[in-house]
Amino acid sequence: MATSPKFPELPARRLTDGPKPKHAQLREILEEICTTKLEPGDMLPGERVLEETFGVSRITVRRAIGDLVASGRLKRARGKGTFVAPAPLISRLHLASFSSEMSSQGLQATSEVLLSEVTTAPEEVEAFFRNGGRQHVHLRRLRLGDGRPYAIDDSWYNRVHAPDLLSKDVRTSIYGILDRDYRLPVTEAEQIATAVNADETTAGILDVEPGTALLKIVRLSLSGEHPVEWCSSLYRTDRYTLKTHVERATDPTSD
Template identity: 45%
Template structure:
C-alpha cells in the first residue's frame, strides 16, 4: 500500500470523517473505477486514510444505500453496474446485450433430458412423465454476471439441441439448425429474494432482490420453450409503454355505489 499523502488526510472539524471519506470514495467510484470494479479493502482504506474500520464501514454503507456501491459476501465491495432497461420484446439475451454495446458471455451450468415439472409439461404440451430438454446457464455482460436462466425445451421441436454449442444464442441455434423462429411469447414478471445458489452465481447476498421472468415461447403456434430467468435487481429495470384501452376517454372510471 502506498504511503499516505496529504491529500489522503481527513481533517478534524464540523464535517465528520465518515462523511469526508464517503465523498472521497464517491469520487473514486465515479471517476476512477469502471462499473463492477473492486473498491480497496476496508483494511487498506483504514491505513490509507488513518481512520477506524467503523468509519470506513459507515462511509461505504451510505454509498451502498445510495446504490453507488454493492457488497458481495466473501469478495468485497464493488462499484454498482448501471441498470439495464429490459426491453419487452422477443429477442435473445445475446442480441439484446450486443445491441447495447455490451459483450455477452454464457456459461453452461448443466443440461439433461428429464421429465419437467407438471406446469412446464402442460405449457409445452407434453404428457405427464414425458422428458424435455433442461438447460441452466449463467449470462454475463462485459464480464459481469447479470442473469441465471433455467429453461425447458420441447424435444420434438429441436431434437438433439443439447448436443449443440449451448454457449451461443439459443434463438440463433433454433433458427440455424431447425428453421424455428419464435413468433409469440407470454412473459410473466415477478420479484423474488435470491436463494443461496442463485445469489452465489450472481455475486449478490442471499435474499437480494431479483427480477424473475417466465417466458413461454411458441413457433407456428407450437410451444418451444418454458424458461425462467433471474436477473439482478440492482442491475435491471423494466420500462413499459402504457395506453388507455381503445375507446376510453382516458378519465378514471366513476365510482359505482354498492
C-alpha cells in the first residue's frame, strides 16, 4: 500500500487584502517554505491544502505557484504534483568539462551511455575534423547531476587522434581521458548556443514535457591545432544557466 507524501507544517494564517496582492504574499510564503523546510525534489502540498491553509482562492494559489514555476523555483510533473526544483548548474562560459562544472558546484556528475559506435560522421563533423572519409567515434550520453538528468550530449571524437576511445570508460569525463590517455588536453573551443524545443524522444530522456524549451550548445573543441571533439548538447533550462561577464569596448565613442 502506497504511503502519502509527508508535507512540512505550514504557517496557518489568513492572507489579507492590502498593497501587496494575495498571490504575491503567498508566493513569498511558498518560496520561504522551499528554502527552509523542503529540499530539491520534495513535493509541495496540493492546491486544496494551500487554499484551506491560507484562505485564498484556487486562482490565487495557481498564480503564486505559476510565478515560482516560471522563475525556476518549482517544477510541475503532470499527474504527479509540484516539486521543488534543483538549483541550476551555472556555466560561466569558460572551458571546462561537464564533470568539472558539476564538481565545482558540489554536485556528483554521472553519465548513462545511450549510444556508442564507430561510424561515418556527418558532413559538418568531417569538415571540422578535416579528414573526410574516415569513420569516427559517435557517443551519445545522458548527463546527470546527483542522479537527476541535466543534459544529453551527442558527441563525435576524432578517431585519428583517439582510435580506441570506446575501449575506455566513457561514462567518466572524456576530457580527462583525452588528456590522460592520449596527451590531448582540450585547449580551446568554439561554442554556439541556440534555443530548441524538446521532441517526444528527448523529452522522455530528460524527464520534461514535449515542447519544453531547451538550451542547445554546439561545441567544437581543439587540442592545440588538432580538432578532437564535435559535441551538440541539449540542456534542461531549469537546471542549467549560462553566465558571462562583458565589458565596454575600449573605444569610448562606440555604442
